[in-house]
Structures are given as structure tokens and as C-alpha cells.
Amino acid sequence: MEMVNIKINGMPLSVPKGTTILQAAKQNGIDIPTLCYLKDINEIGACRICVVEVKGARSLVAACVYPVSEGMEVVTNSQKIYESRKMTLELILSNHEKTCLYCVRSGKCELQKLSLEYGLGDPTAWAGANTKYDIDESAAHMWRNNNKCILCRRCVAVCKANQEVGVIGANERGFDTHIGCAFELDLAETPCVSCGQCITVCPVGAIGEKDDTAKILEALRDPAKHVVVQTAPSIRATLGEEFGMPIGTNVQGKMAAALRRLGFDKVFDTDFGADLTIMEEANELVERVKNGGKLPMITSCSPGWINFCEMYYPDMLENLSSCKSPQQMFGAIVKTWYAEKNGIDPKDIVSVSVMPCTAKKFEIGRDDQSAAGVPDVDIAITTRELGRMINQAGIDFVNLPDEDFDNPLGIGSGAGHIFGATGGVMEAALRTATEWITGEKATTLEWNDVRGTAGIKEASYKVGDLEVKVAVASGLSNARKVLDAVKSGEKDYTFIEIMACPGGCVNGGGQPIQPASVRNFTDLKALRASALYGEDKDMELRKSHENPAIQELYKEFLQKPGSHTAHKVLHTSYKPREKFAYKK
Structure with a gap:
């Protein structure tokens, strides 16, 4: 790597050629403020907050886009710079x-x-x-x-x-x-x-x-309502950021404790819904492979991706798994099996979800999401909204003791945990599908080819007599690349996982806000995902089909994956959004 010698505030430095002044300063412990800059996304130098002085330049330059060069001398904190930035802020x-x-x-x-x-x-x-x-x-x-x-x-x-x-x-x-x-x-x-x-x-x-916390508080105050809450797999890896805890801290126990103190009647884990999704989705994949069904099959867990497919790729709706998302599957089971077991009228249950995703607010109002004749999920809130509820209630989150979820819908596997990271749904499905296809117990549970934060990942696996070609895409620009390659015949996959948000749910639109000073120099996706993979690695229960609560559910209610009851309760349908239909 070619290096260049520069000075920042009189301090001699050696940095890689092509580095911007902003990056060079950060690498050497100097923070230059920004407002418009986002690494690899918005590098336009428009806000003029990051201006600095460069010896020989006729005017102040934008540090976020100005590359260093041999012998450059930079000042980042002069009176001229201070006055310029202050005037810009005033304007x-x-x-x-x-x-x-x-x-x-x-x-x-x-x-x-x-x-x-x-x-x-x-x-x-x-x-x-x-x-x-x-x-x-x-x-x-x-x-x-x-x-x-x-x-x-x-x-x-x-x-x-x-x-x-x-x-x-x-x-x-x-x-x-x-x-x-x-x-x-x-x-x-x-x-x-x-x-x-x-x-x-x-x-x-x-x-x-849109803040829906007032709806939850109203339900919690109504003695006639049985209010249950589910938390998505990724929330345990991000909620701590709302209370100043390090990025990537697993706060599952404190989260359950906080929700109980907010007054929920039952505190459950969407990991149960994730395991249930794998049971149905893996079964659907095996059926399509064995019976000549529509391939590649594409996951349906991400509602932002489902919206994108209905609007931009309506000709590929048959490729979508018919499975509801884990949120919706969980809500459907709460208002059917759980309601029946506990003698509660589904109309008296308020089903709340805490999600990393703002599209979940849209999803709860979709058609064909009412297994018991009432909405599967009534209220969906983001990680940020839950953080505000906890603060408003005066709960000392950081010092809460760890508590467990309620059973049986609080039992989840490691496979359910990793749903929150890009590639997690694929890996969880492969853990189950390979055992079902081969009839043999899996010798490995880590499918490293589909892990990591890369926008597109590909792998091919020999499963029994079958060659299973898979792809994982996160971020809809990457989804478009994968889908266009499939449509053109360039790529031939068996199974595709797509998440709307780059990095998956850990980087969802409802997750804690981090400023540009963190986003530009920290891999949020990797740190948050590491908490999920770390938890999975340490668990004894790591396969969805081995979850005892899931086995009980099928024995008592659903019979088997893909059954008539399972399709009625856990599956859904899609339709083109003709109003927004778009072809590239």
C-alpha cells in the first residue's frame, strides 16, 4: 500500500494514498464534525460542516471528500474554521x-x-x-x-x-x-x-x-384485555444501545425483565415463531425440490422485501415461500392454539410485537394475516419505541436482573436467534432441511459460506444426492442484482434468502439511531450480529425441529409441517401492486 506523508495540526502522519482528510484525521484521534457525510452512501461535501484549512488552497475544503497528497498540511481547528462552521449552523x-x-x-x-x-x-x-x-x-x-x-x-x-x-x-x-x-x-x-x-x-x-406506544399503554390499563408481547431475535442485540450499553451487547434477560415490569401479561420470544417458520419453510423447500415446484424458492420473512417484490418483481411472486413471517406466525399461534389452551377469546388478546423493522407496522395490516378472524398481531413497535417506553416508566434497565421468557412460547433455538443477521434464515433452514432430505443427523451446524455482512453471498452444497445452490442478499439493491441474474438465466439457485435491510434485521429501520460519527467508522452490522451468533454457539438447542415447544405445538394442533391446519394458520398469499408496478 502506497503511503503519503502529511501534517494535521502540525503533527506529522503517514496515511494510505487516496485517504480523505476526514479519514486520516479519524485514524489519528481527531474528530472532524459532519452532517451530510455517510461512508459509501452520501459523499457529496454539501453541508460544509467538515471544512478544514489546507495550506496553499484558496478556500476552506470539505474534509469528507478531499483526498490527502504528499506533503499536505492541514489545520482542523483554527478560528477561521470555527467561525465558518458556526455560521453554517446558524444558517x-x-x-x-x-x-x-x-x-x-x-x-x-x-x-x-x-x-x-x-x-x-x-x-x-x-x-x-x-x-x-x-x-x-x-x-x-x-x-x-x-x-x-x-x-x-x-x-x-x-x-x-x-x-x-x-x-x-x-x-x-x-x-x-x-x-x-x-x-x-x-x-x-x-x-x-x-x-x-x-x-x-x-x-x-x-x-x-409512527409511535404506537400509547395504544399499548391503553391496552395494558384495560383489565378485560390479555396483553402479550413478543420480541424479535435481533432486539436482544440492539436494545442495550438505547441505554448507553456497548454495541453488540446481548440484553435478552434484562429485556424480558423490563417488559414484565411494563405490565405485559406474558413475555414471549419471536424465536419460537422463527423456529416455526423454519419448520414450514424447510418443508416447503423439500416439497418443491422433490415434486418439481417453483424454484428458486425465496424466503418471506422480511416485509420490506415482500413489498418490494409485489411492486417491482410481481412476476416472481410464485417464487416466494407462502410462509408468514415469524412475527405473523407467532401472532397466529397466540390467537389460535395459545388462546384455546388458556380459554381466552382471541378478541380479548392484544398481541404486541417489538421489531427491528418499520415495515412490520405495515405488515400487521396486510390481507390474509388473520388466522383467528382477527389480526394476528395488533400492534408492532420498534426497538426505539420500546426504549422510550422503558425510560418513561422509570425502569433502571442497565441494573435489572436477568429474567427468562414465559413458556411455552418463550422457547427458541439458536437457529431462531440467528434469524436477525443476514444469512441467518438460510443457515437455520439448512440445519433442518438437510436432515430431512438425508435422514441423517447433521455433523456440522455452522454454514460459514452464508455468514458475514457481504451484500451478496453464494454457496453450493451437496445434500444427499442433491446439489443445493443458495444465495443470500441483504439490501434491496443487492436483491435486485440477484433477481435480475435469475431472470436472465445467468444464475440457477435452489433457495434464496433476501432481507430488505443491509446486514439484515440487526440493521433494520427500527433499530437504535447511531450518529454518523459512529456509522462511518464502526461496522454496526457485524457487532450486532456477533451477539446473535455468540448466543447460538453456546446453546444446546440449535435446530428448529428439535425445539420441544414446537414439537408440542405440532402434536397438539398443527399435526405436521405443511398440513391443512398449518396452511390455514401459518401461510399467506401475495398479489401484485398494480398501482406501483415497475419494470426496470
């Missing part, structure tokens, strides 16, 4: 809705942090004209408030670069510039897939998930 705030006291992002807002650091205290500074926008609350999962938008374009970039959906962009020009949909449509009128990635990258409070 941003002059047209910003300053409702920080009750903003959902207060305390975690990147603009608020910089304003404090640069001593902005005069609310009348740069007073003048202000733009006013209506808040868009049309979508099922989120709202947009352009009165708080700072035009950093992070949301635009992630929607286009990571997801290749691109339903938002910069409209108008000059002072009238704003982020919106084409023809100023409401978000609900566009082919938005509800992934929520735009929320996680917004540096301020201009975008957020």
Missing part, C-alpha cells in the same frame, strides 16, 4: 423548526449536539423568512416533517444507493429546495417499501416511525 437553524424540548430525536440529534458544541444560543440570529410544510403522515409506518429537514440528503442517498427504490429526492431549487416525492405525492402514494432506512440515517428529527 441551517434559521430555517429549522426548533422544537427540541419535545422532539423525538432530542438528545440524539446531530444538529443539536453541534449547536451546543459551537455555542449557538441566540434564537434570533439570522432571523428571516421561513418555509412551512405540512407533515406527511400518510404512510402506515412513518411520518416526514420537512420543517426540521436540513437538506443533508442522507435519506435520499440511502433510499437510492442501498435500496434502489428512490421514492424521495430534492424538489425545487434555491430557498424553496425540499425533500419530497415526485409530483409532491404523499409517501403512501409512492412505491415506498416501508423499510425505514431513511429514518436511521437522518441526523435530526425530520423523519420518524
Whole structure:
């Protein structure tokens, strides 16, 4: 690697050629503030917060996009730089809705942090004209408030670069510039897939998930309601971040304890639903392989991906597994088997889910998701919403004792745990499907070819007399590449896992917000996933089909995977969204 010699604030350094000033400074313990920059996604140098002085340059330069060169001398903290950054912040705030006291992002807002650091205290500074926008609350999962938008374009970039959906962009020009949909449509009128990635990258409070916590509190106060909660596999690896714990901390025991203290009648684990999904999905895969069914079969756990398929690839709906997602399977079992066993009318059960995904808010309202004649799941909230509920209740999360989930729907396998990471569903399915196909006990449980945070992973396995070709894609731009390769005949897979969010559910649109200063230099996906794989490795129960609670469920209620009852309760259907149908 070719190195170049530079100086930053008079300190001699040697850094790789091609490194930006921002990266060089970070590697040597100097933080340069940013607002618009997101590594590999939004590298446009537009906000001008990261400006620095370079000897010989006629003006300040944007550190996020300016590459170093041999002999370069950089200053990052002069009075000229301070005044420039402060003026830029004042100009941003002059047209910003300053409702920080009750903003959902207060305390975690990147603009608020910089304003404090640069001593902005005069609310009348740069007073003048202000733009006013209506808040868009049309979508099922989120709202947009352009009165708080700072035009950093992070949301635009992630929607286009990571997801290749691109339903938002910069409209108008000059002072009238704003982020919106084409023809100023409401978000609900566009082919938005509800992934929520735009929320996680917004540096301020201009975008957020719809808060459904008040609905839960109302249900908890109603003595006539039996309120149960399920938590998705990835939540245990991310919830701790809401309370300042290190990224990748497994807080399963504290999470169960906190939910019990919030007043839920039963605290369950979606891992049970994940294991159930594998029973049905693995059976479906084996049936398709043996009986000449539609291949490749594609997983159906990610509702953002399902939305994308219905809108952008309606001709591939037959390839989708007919299985409901783990969230919906779990809710269906709660309102059928669990309700019957406990003598509770399904109408009196309030089924709550804590999910990493804003698309889950859309999913609970989909057609064909009401196994007992009422919605399988009534309320879906994000990790962030649960964090707010715990704080509002005054629960000292960090110091809670570890507690277990309630049984039997609190029993999950290691295979269920790893659903939260990209490749996890594939690995869990392979652990079961290979044993069913060969009739022999698996000698290995780690399928390393499908692990890791790469956007696309491929592998081929010899299973008995069959060659099983698999692919794993996370992020919808990668999903598009895989699907186009299948449609063109370039690739021939047996089984494909697709997750809408890059890295899978651990990086979902409902997960804790991390600022750009963390996102740009930390692999969130890998750290969070490591907590799930670590838990799986240490468990005795690591295969979905060996889960005793799952075995009891089939014995008492479902009979066998793929049975008539199983299809009625656990499977669903899809249809093209003709209104949004799009072909590349």
C-alpha cells in the first residue's frame, strides 16, 4: 500500500494514498464534525460542516471528500474554521423548526449536539423568512416533517444507493429546495417499501416511525384485555444501545425483565415463531425440490422485501415461500392454539410485537394475516419505541436482573436467534432441511459460506444426492442484482434468502439511531450480529425441529409441517401492486 506523508495540526502522519482528510484525521484521534457525510452512501461535501484549512488552497475544503497528497498540511481547528462552521449552523437553524424540548430525536440529534458544541444560543440570529410544510403522515409506518429537514440528503442517498427504490429526492431549487416525492405525492402514494432506512440515517428529527406506544399503554390499563408481547431475535442485540450499553451487547434477560415490569401479561420470544417458520419453510423447500415446484424458492420473512417484490418483481411472486413471517406466525399461534389452551377469546388478546423493522407496522395490516378472524398481531413497535417506553416508566434497565421468557412460547433455538443477521434464515433452514432430505443427523451446524455482512453471498452444497445452490442478499439493491441474474438465466439457485435491510434485521429501520460519527467508522452490522451468533454457539438447542415447544405445538394442533391446519394458520398469499408496478 502506497503511503503519503502529511501534517494535521502540525503533527506529522503517514496515511494510505487516496485517504480523505476526514479519514486520516479519524485514524489519528481527531474528530472532524459532519452532517451530510455517510461512508459509501452520501459523499457529496454539501453541508460544509467538515471544512478544514489546507495550506496553499484558496478556500476552506470539505474534509469528507478531499483526498490527502504528499506533503499536505492541514489545520482542523483554527478560528477561521470555527467561525465558518458556526455560521453554517446558524444558517441551517434559521430555517429549522426548533422544537427540541419535545422532539423525538432530542438528545440524539446531530444538529443539536453541534449547536451546543459551537455555542449557538441566540434564537434570533439570522432571523428571516421561513418555509412551512405540512407533515406527511400518510404512510402506515412513518411520518416526514420537512420543517426540521436540513437538506443533508442522507435519506435520499440511502433510499437510492442501498435500496434502489428512490421514492424521495430534492424538489425545487434555491430557498424553496425540499425533500419530497415526485409530483409532491404523499409517501403512501409512492412505491415506498416501508423499510425505514431513511429514518436511521437522518441526523435530526425530520423523519420518524409512527409511535404506537400509547395504544399499548391503553391496552395494558384495560383489565378485560390479555396483553402479550413478543420480541424479535435481533432486539436482544440492539436494545442495550438505547441505554448507553456497548454495541453488540446481548440484553435478552434484562429485556424480558423490563417488559414484565411494563405490565405485559406474558413475555414471549419471536424465536419460537422463527423456529416455526423454519419448520414450514424447510418443508416447503423439500416439497418443491422433490415434486418439481417453483424454484428458486425465496424466503418471506422480511416485509420490506415482500413489498418490494409485489411492486417491482410481481412476476416472481410464485417464487416466494407462502410462509408468514415469524412475527405473523407467532401472532397466529397466540390467537389460535395459545388462546384455546388458556380459554381466552382471541378478541380479548392484544398481541404486541417489538421489531427491528418499520415495515412490520405495515405488515400487521396486510390481507390474509388473520388466522383467528382477527389480526394476528395488533400492534408492532420498534426497538426505539420500546426504549422510550422503558425510560418513561422509570425502569433502571442497565441494573435489572436477568429474567427468562414465559413458556411455552418463550422457547427458541439458536437457529431462531440467528434469524436477525443476514444469512441467518438460510443457515437455520439448512440445519433442518438437510436432515430431512438425508435422514441423517447433521455433523456440522455452522454454514460459514452464508455468514458475514457481504451484500451478496453464494454457496453450493451437496445434500444427499442433491446439489443445493443458495444465495443470500441483504439490501434491496443487492436483491435486485440477484433477481435480475435469475431472470436472465445467468444464475440457477435452489433457495434464496433476501432481507430488505443491509446486514439484515440487526440493521433494520427500527433499530437504535447511531450518529454518523459512529456509522462511518464502526461496522454496526457485524457487532450486532456477533451477539446473535455468540448466543447460538453456546446453546444446546440449535435446530428448529428439535425445539420441544414446537414439537408440542405440532402434536397438539398443527399435526405436521405443511398440513391443512398449518396452511390455514401459518401461510399467506401475495398479489401484485398494480398501482406501483415497475419494470426496470
